[in-house]
Amino acid sequence: MMGDLNFAVRYPFTSAAKELLRSEGLEAATDEIIEMAVQRIIDALNGKARKNVYANEEEKKKDLLAYAVARVMLGYLRNSYLTNKFAVNESKKIRSFLDDEDDEVVDAVANELGISSLERNGEMLVKLPVFLRFTPRSPHYQLINRKIRGGFVTITKNEKKRMVEEAARKHMVKIPLVKDPPERIILAAKRLLAELPKVEVKRVAQLEGSHPPCIAELIDSVKRHQNIPHIARFYLAVYLIGIGLSDDDIVSFFSNLPDFNEKITRYQVGHARKKRYAVPSCTTVIGYGLCRANCGIGNPLNWHKRAKEVTV
């Protein structure tokens, strides 16, 4: 049992961990544990892959629960930026645990994630599609540079660990939707969103300049990785085109959106530019429900005249 807990706390996505969690249940999530979960996500945002030290079994259980609560929170928030950061950070932790493990433990974790290898003539082999799915797309892992035979690719022990890391990341990115988690978790999740640090976006002069309040708020939301409605995205995109940003700059800015999809964004921004959509008048923006200040400039682009900015 103790062995199970040690294993589960390191590899909280495994069935052994789920088994333990099932017996505990989310009801066991105290305020302390919820706080640990929030901290775990914030650590991920800051890229702190810290390995916890445990004084006793109780602390291990708490840590395992905190992982589960964090997942529930992420499943509730559906913010892919947060989920991605979390998955990257957790999978890095897993990798550093794996580096200290015996082969049997590595194999057990790998098997859970669908990475089974076999030995032939002293070589470690994985199936080709498995190799492709769980290796990073870097020159080192290019298929063309690999020893391939009969559907199997030769890998090293270290490469297998790297594959487990990648598989764990992919596993954690696919988070199930949680519709109504316990109220305390919802509250903590909302608090987490509010505390989200703004990350540095690519510095584009036009974005740094002064903007009408409606636009300023949208820019702020995007920088905080919050979701904004479709019409707001359209308005923002047309405005950014209007003040002279390139498609690349707009797409890179929109990449902060939690459900960012580069292909769709690029198409839509390109389309708006091609169609020469005019920046909507203030009346239209009021109609969108996006007006924030009634600044009376007639058209949002007039803001710059009023503010005597030279960024246009």
Next chain:
Amino acid sequence: MNLNERRYILSRFSDYYSNADFRIKSIERREFGVGNSKKIDSRHLAFGSVSEFRGYLTANTPLFVSHSAAYYHFPAATPIEKKQRIGADLIFDLDIHAEGKYAVYSRLDEAKQDVIRLLDEFLLGDFGLSKNDILIVFSGNRGYHIHVTDSEYLLLEGDERREIVNYVRGEGLRYEDFFEWGEEVPKKLYGPRPDEGGYRGRIARSIIEDPTRLAPKIFADEGRRRMFIEGIKEGDWSRSSMKLSDIPKKVANIARSLPVLSVNADAAVTHDMSKLIRVPNSIHGETALIARIVEDVEKFNPLDDALLDKKRQLSVVFNEDVPPLEIAESTFGPYKKGEKKELPESVALFYILKESASMI
């Protein structure tokens, strides 16, 4: 193609579809698209069964019909994210490019030879796939589509599929790196053995087959040839009087023929899983040729085996000069502009859809 011709052609397509042999894996999970003015005018169609699909094709016969490489929970849903992809077949698109309207049809055998190599060397060899999970289909025009339906490949994402295409096309391969010098004096050259997998084994086997390509004079001699080959079998490429340092470069030259370059590197259908591919055994609306499922690649001859109907005749007048064409087991043409001719119907439809002739 005028309205009359279109009506006639579609009625002939419809006749074919009433009995066509469709073998669409999990048809109820596929999205369909049909086209008349272009290859796909409308998509997001779905059919619960082959008979439903057949009913649609015979009643609303299109010039082109395609289905998704992907399997979806909700194939008819829009936008695409709502379809919920389950997986997608891995598709290879092989085609021949040639100048002019007709040049490509005398070169279809090149595509076929590449299909054979792709199949034997790569899909069955390196990738260890089973024949049951591979569908070879004539595209109906200038090449072939290979559908891989192996369940482990279904889950691959776009960039992972691109890796496979790069592999098959030998992109980024440096054959020189296959060789290394030993420590002994005089230095020996070590390289790939014929029993190795992948490109290493392939290049070794290719050289063993005919060493004279490396050095015509030296290996004209039976004894020298044999000694060299025996060495390669053990990975020792030093057993010849050739200047050893020349070998890697010469091998690299010969190796250029090993990848399958007619596999389309940028085929959207390979790496973009939202794309549609011509339905196997449907008709290509630019040629009236059937995108025939190929059972025996060696024996398959598209301009004979993919014809719609060999019995009926149809009279046409040519609108332009056309070169001779080997089709339907004989040679047709050349034809001059203004020439009237009674032709086998499938050949006539081919010229009409190519806009070289009109019905009379």
